[in-house]
Amino acid sequence: MKILLVEDEPGVVSVVSRGLNEAGYTVSVAPDGNLGLQMATAGSYGLIILDVMLPGLNGIEVCRRLRADGLATPILMLTALGTTENIVMGLDSGADDYLVKPFKLQELEARVRSMFRRQGAPAPPPPPPEPVNELRLADLTLNLDTKQASRNGHSIALTATEYRLLEYLFKNPRRVLSRMEILEQVWGIDFNMNTKVVDVYINYLRKKLNKAGGPN
Numbered sequence: 001m002k003i004l005l006v007e008d009e010p011g012v013v014s015v016v017s018r019g020l021n022e023a024g025y026t027v028s029v030a031p032d033g034n035l036g037l038q039m040a041t042a043g044s045y046g047l048i049i050l051d052v053m054l055p056g057l058n059g060i061e062v063c064r065r066l067r068a069d070g071l072a073t074p075i076l077m078l079t080a081l082g083t084t085e086n087i088v089m090g091l092d093s094g095a096d097d098y099l100v101k102p103f104k105l106q107e108l109e110a111r112v113r114s115m116f117r118r119q120g121a122p123a124p125p126p127p128p129p130e131p132v133n134e135l136r137l138a139d140l141t142l143n144l145d146t147k148q149a150s151r152n153g154h155s156i157a158l159t160a161t162e163y164r165l166l167e168y169l170f171k172n173p174r175r176v177l178s179r180m181e182i183l184e185q186v187w188g189i190d191f192n193m194n195t196k197v198v199d200v201y202i203n204y205l206r207k208k209l210n211k212a213g214g215p216n
Contacts (some may be wrong), residue, residue, distance in 0.1 A: 002026045004045040006036030006062065008054055011089070012101075019105040020112065033057030040066055041208045047072055047115055049108075052079040052090065067094035074115045078103075081112060113187065135170045139214050142170050151212035158208065161186065165201050 002018060005182045007013050008031050017027045028043070029166070030036035033054040040048055041195070050068075052059035063075055078096040079086055090098050097111055135142040140151045147163055149156040158166065169177070179195035210216055 001046045002042055004043065004048045005029050006030045007051045008032060015105060015110065019109060023109055033062045037062050037065060040071065041069060046184060047112060048073055048075045049079050050075050052077060063093040063095055076111055076115060090170060128200050142167060151209060153216055154212045156212055162205055166205060
């Protein structure tokens with residue numbers, strides 16, 4: 001869905017354009033009222049976001065001329081003048097909605113979605129979810145970002161050492177690992193300890209994992 005942003009403040013243009021582009025809209029920018037009027041008349045936009053204080057023609061005059069030309073495209077007016085008189089003037093000129101500066105990007109996006117819904121236009125698809133950094137084996141999951149283990153949807157509380165041990169085993173499937181190798185990789189190469197500690201922690205892990213249910 002295409003949006004025309006008529007705005008002369010570079011900071012506002014940057015934030016609004018980036019935010020709406022990330023939300024799935026295509027944004028074209030006009031930095032003054034005259035160009036905004038030309039682009040709105042010549043282009044095909046689903047929404048016009050129009051600042052009031054513009055070089056050349058101000059937003060009120062741009063809106064009036066667009067409506068006088070029969071353009072029915074919804075217009076969201078941006079204004080730093082938040083008095084009732086100014087808001088009424090903007091709406092009377094033909095704007096469909098208004099937003100007072102400064103505003104939060106989330107509020108602008110909500111207004112934009114609402115205006116598109118009024119037209120019956122479908123909302124842009126949500127951005128794809130962030131990929132989850134997980135390791136899986138059957139019903140056992142290990143999240144490498146949160147350092148959390150779960151089985152059958154139930155969280156398993158692990159100590160830091162138990163987590164490192166489980167992660168090392170996860171990353172070495174179908175391999176025979178010696179006690180010394182596990183000791184060096186999980187506890188550290190210079191860790192001087194009897195290899196029996198590996199047996200102890202393997203037993204800890206087995207009890208916790210089996211307690212969550214499922215095959216051993």
